[in-house]
Structure formats: structure tokens, C-alpha cells
Amino acid sequence: MRTFRLNSLPKQNRIQMIGEFYDIIDSLKDRNEVRLFFKSLLTGDEIATLMRRIETAVLLSGDLGYEEIKKLLGVSNNKISAVQKSFFQDDNGYTIIIKRLIEDRKKRLKKIKAEEKSAREGSSIKRFSAANRILPDLLDAVIEKLEDDKELEKEALLFTPSRAPFANKPKK
Numbered sequence: 001m002r003t004f005r006l007n008s009l010p011k012q013n014r015i016q017m018i019g020e021f022y023d024i025i026d027s028l029k030d031r032n033e034v035r036l037f038f039k040s041l042l043t044g045d046e047i048a049t050l051m052r053r054i055e056t057a058v059l060l061s062g063d064l065g066y067e068e069i070k071k072l073l074g075v076s077n078n079k080i081s082a083v084q085k086s087f088f089q090d091d092n093g094y095t096i097i098i099k100r101l102i103e104d105r106k107k108r109l110k111k112i113k114a115e116e117k118s119a120r121e122g123s124s125i126k127r128f129s130a131a132n133r134i135l136p137d138l139l140d141a142v143i144e145k146l147e148d149d150k151e152l153e154k155e156a157l158l159f160t161p162s163r164a165p166f167a168n169k170p171k172k
Contacts, residue, residue, distance in 0.1 A: 048162065055160045056083040057094045058101060062157040072163055105156035 006014055028034045038047060052073065059069045066080050087094045 052079075052162055053083050054094070054097060054101070055162060056080055057087045058098050058157055058160070060084055060087055061094075061098050062154065064157070072158065072160065102153065102156045105159045106152050109152060109155055109159060 028037055055073060056069060056075060066077055069080050
């Protein structure tokens, strides 16, 4: 069986093919449609391979070195190098998605921390009326705003789903 190569097509056909692919992606209306489309198009391993590239780019964007990335993700120098080359040569595709992914991870981490805090406090603090909770809630909101976002940013960088099982948790 002959392998298809995009560059074997005339330029106009290549442009049309890639453009139609982008249009297809752009036509998806919500997360469920995106999920269904990619579930039909790609295997789980292919999706994981794409996400590993993104995770590698995320860690590179956080100035982690090759050795740290290898320990965290269990990827080779060649894979890191290929992602780094694309990351620094492309037209901001990685940059756009990394920024959005980090923001999403920070939101999830804040939610997890809030749930953990609520669980800890729920067992040791008596229920207060809404009026009695206004000041503590306001103080919590102010403290949250004043938190060092850099620490959360670093934590979000390392909040990767495919972290190598043998990787040690990073020291704070």
C-alpha cells in the first residue's frame, strides 16, 4: 500500500485540503461535537500523542529543561527537540493553546483547593448564617486576589495528566 504524502499533491490541492480541514474544525459547535469528531477521526493513542506534544510545549514554555521534562513525562530528547523546534518556529499556534490550557488548569486547581479547604473547614467550623459569612468570604476573596500567581502558574504547568508514573513531585 502506497503512503499518502501531502507534498505529492499540487500546491492548490494542498491548500484546499488543509483549508477544508481547518473549516471542518471551525464548524464544530461545542465540546461534545469536538469530542465526537476526534473520537471518530483519531485513536486514543493518537490523541494522547498530540497531547504529549502540547504538554511538552507547555513545559518548555515554563523554561523547564530537557532533563526535567524527561523525568516528568518520560519522553526522549528527540521528541522534546522536535516540539521545541516547532514551538519556536511556528506562528503562535502553541502559544495560543498553551495560554488557554494554563488558564484552564489554574481554574481547576483553584476549584480543587477551594473544595479541599471547604472539606477541611466543613468538619471543624459550625455553620454560620449568610450575614456572618460575608466578612470571611470577602477576606478570602481579597487573599485569593493577592496570591502569588506565579506559584499557581508553575503548579498549572506541572498539572499534566500524562506525568510519568515514576516522576517525583516537584519541590516547592
